[in-house]
Amino acid sequence: MADLVLFNGKIFTVEAGLPWAQAVAIRDSKFVAVGMDAEIKKLAGKNTEMVDLKGKLALPGFNDAHLHFTNGGLYLLGIDLRPARDEKEFVSIIKEYIRKLPQGEWVTGGNWDHENWPSKKHPNKELIDAISADNPVLVSRLDGHMALANSLVLKLAGITRDTPNPQGGEIVKDKKTGEPTGILRDTAMTLVDRVVPPLSRDKRERAIRAAMRHAQELGVTSVQDNSSAEDLAIYQELLRKGELGVRVNAWRGADSWEDFQRIGITAACGDPFLRLGTAKLFVDGSMGAGTALFFEPYADDPSTSGLPIHTQEQLNLLVKNVDRAGLQIAAHAIGDKANAWILDAFAKARAANGRRDARHRIEHSQVVRPDDVQCFAELGVIASVQPCHCIDDMRWAEKRIGKRVNDAYRWRSFLEAGVHVAFGTDWDVEPLDPRLGLYAAVSRELPGGGPAGGWHPGEKITMAQAIELYTMGSAYAEFQENVKGSVKPGKFADLVVMENNIFEIFPKKILTTSVAMTILAGKIVFKK
Numbered sequence: 001m002a003d004l005v006l007f008n009g010k011i012f013t014v015e016a017g018l019p020w021a022q023a024v025a026i027r028d029s030k031f032v033a034v035g036m037d038a039e040i041k042k043l044a045g046k047n048t049e050m051v052d053l054k055g056k057l058a059l060p061g062f063n064d065a066h067l068h069f070t071n072g073g074l075y076l077l078g079i080d081l082r083p084a085r086d087e088k089e090f091v092s093i094i095k096e097y098i099r100k101l102p103q104g105e106w107v108t109g110g111n112w113d114h115e116n117w118p119s120k121k122h123p124n125k126e127l128i129d130a131i132s133a134d135n136p137v138l139v140s141r142l143d144g145h146m147a148l149a150n151s152l153v154l155k156l157a158g159i160t161r162d163t164p165n166p167q168g169g170e171i172v173k174d175k176k177t178g179e180p181t182g183i184l185r186d187t188a189m190t191l192v193d194r195v196v197p198p199l200s201r202d203k204r205e206r207a208i209r210a211a212m213r214h215a216q217e218l219g220v221t222s223v224q225d226n227s228s229a230e231d232l233a234i235y236q237e238l239l240r241k242g243e244l245g246v247r248v249n250a251w252r253g254a255d256s257w258e259d260f261q262r263i264g265i266t267a268a269c270g271d272p273f274l275r276l277g278t279a280k281l282f283v284d285g286s287m288g289a290g291t292a293l294f295f296e297p298y299a300d301d302p303s304t305s306g307l308p309i310h311t312q313e314q315l316n317l318l319v320k321n322v323d324r325a326g327l328q329i330a331a332h333a334i335g336d337k338a339n340a341w342i343l344d345a346f347a348k349a350r351a352a353n354g355r356r357d358a359r360h361r362i363e364h365s366q367v368v369r370p371d372d373v374q375c376f377a378e379l380g381v382i383a384s385v386q387p388c389h390c391i392d393d394m395r396w397a398e399k400r401i402g403k404r405v406n407d408a409y410r411w412r413s414f415l416e417a418g419v420h421v422a423f424g425t426d427w428d429v430e431p432l433d434p435r436l437g438l439y440a441a442v443s444r445e446l447p448g449g450g451p452a453g454g455w456h457p458g459e460k461i462t463m464a465q466a467i468e469l470y471t472m473g474s475a476y477a478e479f480q481e482n483v484k485g486s487v488k489p490g491k492f493a494d495l496v497v498m499e500n501n502i503f504e505i506f507p508k509k510i511l512t513t514s515v516a517m518t519i520l521a522g523k524i525v526f527k528k
């Protein structure tokens with residue numbers, strides 16, 4: 001008999017043989033049957049929990065193939081000053097936040113915007129000093145180019161009326177008194193960095209717990225994480241206590257490949273809830289910072305074509321060593337030259353070490369020449385992409401790289417060439433919310449809409465494809481396609497129920513629907 005039966009639903013299984021079903025039966029942590037209401041209900045006994053989906057859409061749990069989980073959690077723990085409509089609300093939000101904090105703990109985050117206030121004036125330290133005598137406060141403006149520090153922070157950082165402005169920044173000072181107002185612009189914010197304490201074990205755990213809750217509310221049941229050693233220790237402890245609320249594939253830097261080798265850890269080693277064996281490395285930087293590596297100079301800055309992190313020889317050697325150690329490589333590459341280099345390094349490693357099911361992956365795979373798309377397929381390299389980056393970057397990408405945007409964010413080209421694609425978000429760089437990625441993948445429009453028909457619409461994909469990449473595609477990218485990623489008997493019962501049918505609602509409405517229920521390993525972990 002089943003523990004849990006969900007019936008009267010529209011279940012998109014991501015299985016070609018039976019793409020749609022009405023009902024599923026779950027026992028222990030796995031799906032035991034998928035099909036029509038009448039046949040599945042036969043598996044219900046008197047102890048079976050019955051859930052009427054009332055015609056709602058259910059999907060396999062989302063698997064975010066690239067994120068920074070602790071950073072995301074820290075963002076969630078931080079103070080949110082966006083709702084402040086004037087100075088008074090700004091102060092009262094900070095006051096309320098501090099009330100729940102231990103004495104001495106820092107207040108960071110913020111996202112205030114004085115442009116929304118009637119005065120349109122920058123806040124100053126005098127506004128908050130009286131309510132924050134025992135807690136250092138450093139809250140940033142929405143754009144991250146400005147922060148307000150309280151007097152305690154200025155004191156800890158040794159910033160006084162006599163401190164000169166650093167190159168590329170400003171310590172804003174009162175015109176009459178000459179005293180710092182608390183506003184630090186750009187590089188002046190780094191004067192404070194050295195006094196911000198390192199992250200405590202306790203705060204790291206709180207961040208991870210907040211991130212897990214957020215993931216469950218969004219239907220994200222698996223994450224592939226750029227983890228630190230400290231994160232890994234916490235994941236292990238949560239796993240031991242049965243409190244790990246999301247499946248984690250924890251990556252470590254490729255420079256630790258010799259440690260992995262010595263201990264005998266290879267790709268996809270571990271438990272259904274916690275795995276190791278993916279080694280992260282960087283080939284280049286980012287397009288926004290002008291450090292992504294291209295064959296030709298930037299359109300808006302002909303003096304540079306980006307910066308490689310390693311020389312091509314160093315990269316080839318590192319990739320060869322990590323591949324020989326049996327690890328999976330997750331290589332960050334944005335520019336067309338960075339993608340070409342890493343593909344070449346993968347080909348060389350295969351020639352030297354022999355062909356195996358390595359599933360090396362290129363994180364971002366943002367600008368890829370047409371011939372190189374074929375190389376992904378030939379080498380079995382996975383394109384690990386973040387559709388939300390596209391609808392953010394498309395505002396300025398053409399200005400930066402000119403007609404090379406034709407080779408950018410090419411999801412449909414990858415699929416047509418037979419390349420394995422995985423979907424993620426790069427949270428906390430972009431929101432963790434899968435709705436945004438699905439919307440981006442099917443529309444290639446800004447969150448508010450436009451350009452009409454989508455930006456380079458030939459690379460749009462269908463909703464069914466987008467969901468498949470966010471579930472099975474990401475599961476394949478972590479060697480887990482046989483145990484999760486679709487609704488199939490024998491697979492782990494990770495499922496998300498959506499309030500609205502995202503196959504039917506106009507793309508823009510995808511962003512305003514919500515998750516009704518999340519099931520992880522057969523247990524309801526979130527319910528609206």
Ligand SMILES: [Zn+2]
Pocket residue numbers: 066067068226426
């Ligand atoms: Zn990242």
